[in-house]
Amino acid sequence: MSFFKGKFSCHAPLADASCRAKKVALVGNPNVGKSVLFNALTGAYVTVSNYPGTSVEVARGTAVIKRESFEIIDTPGMYSLLPITEEERVARRILLNDSPDVVIHVVDARNLERMLTMTIQLIEAGLPVFLVVNIMDEAERLGINIEIPLLEKRLGIPVVGAAVARKRGLSEILENIACFTQANHTVPDYSRWLESDIAEITELLRSRFSLSPKAIALLLLQRDQEITDLVRTAEGESFAAVEAKLREKTYARRGSFHLDLSLERRRIAEKLLEGVFRAPDKRKVTLSDKLSRWAVQPLTGALLLSIVLYYGLYQFVGVFGAGTMVKFLEGTVFEGHFNPWITGVVRDVI
Structure with a gap:
């Protein structure tokens, strides 16, 4: 379904080749x-x-x-x-x-x-x-x-x-x-205590990064070493205050921060999908689902393997491929048509 109707009208003429794509x-x-x-x-x-x-x-x-x-x-x-x-x-x-x-x-x-x-x-x-x-x-x-x-x-x-x-x-x-034009979209809010922790970290950040201050603060609180090194380099001497605040917050939330954050994000996702995502109470089982389930069961899996080996290898490759197709190619195609034709061509040339 389309949400962007009409002809393109958002472009200037083709940019100079020297411009960055x-x-x-x-x-x-x-x-x-x-x-x-x-x-x-x-x-x-x-x-x-x-x-x-x-x-x-x-x-x-x-x-x-x-x-x-x-x-x-x-x-x-x-x-x-x-x-x-x-x-x-x-x-x-x-x-x-x-x-x-x-x-x-x-x-x-x-x-x-x-x-x-x-x-x-x-x-x-x-x-x-x-x-x-x-x-x-x-x-x-x-x-x-x-x-x-x-x-x-x-x-x-x-x-x-x-x-x-x-x-x-x-x-x-x-x-x-x-x-595409980046809009000022609404950033989902977390619980009051988590937003308070994020705000205390972002207030101490003086540098600009590729990610928003909120995202940087959350990664710092999750003890992301790469982001920590990035912020330490960018902030210089002022990073000491950031590090002290991080120690305070991680100690207060020790053992539960990652779980709490994961649950917060899941809660936001569930709220966003209310009335958006509707699945049947009983999941429709497709043929591929049934075959997948049968394939991992000892009895039905062995039966499916036997069928594949018999019809896939023996009948198709052995009987049809090595028997029927070879006989057709050798007897009908080559002996009946191609060999007499090429023999006649060579005889006429010589």
Whole structure:
């Protein structure tokens, strides 16, 4: 469904080639369709290389949308702005260091509530984000209904429902990239005690960062070493006051801060999805679900394996491939048609 009607009118003429192409970063959990979207935007001509100082591969390509050039970056999978794996660290460094003009958060429509917590983090970080709710076709097949316009209104950012593998929603994604303008969206509020802790940290920060002061404060409270080193370098001598306040707050919330923050974000996501995400009381079981369940059971799994081996290997490869097809090619095609023809051609030439 389309929420951006009419012709493009948000562009100036094609910029001079010397101007920097705008950067578009694709972020999200693994297996949500980021790479499919990346390929749809860039085509075949891409560059894949290790991110400097790591063995993590990052793909970059170029898309020309309405005569304007964009650099598309397919970041490694990440679950949060607080990295755990090397892939997540690289993805966040791209957000911090590459300063993308547009950040496309790709999520799986079937697991929207779980993935929306990262959307909340991207919004509160002040990044130029819009949301692509992908794999809508699979969600609809399971009886899930998502009110995209209502979700867009509540988040205050563009939201596109898509099934990129089927090209559904792709034109709307292109429109959002081409016409994206970062708005002053509403940042979700946490509980009073958490907002108070964040405010006390942000008041001590004097430097400007790629992420918002609120996001920086939360990462500091979560003891993110990379962000701590970044802030220490930027703040210089004044970091001592920040460090003292952090010690005070982390001691007061010791053992429960990460859990409390996770529950807060989940509460916000649940509230945002009220009336937006509707799933049937009884989940629709598809044939693929049944096959997956049968495959992991000892009895039915062995039966399925036997069927695959018999019909897939013995009958198809052995009987049909090595028997029927070989007999047809040797007897009918070569002996009956090709050999007499090529023999006649050679005889005429000689």
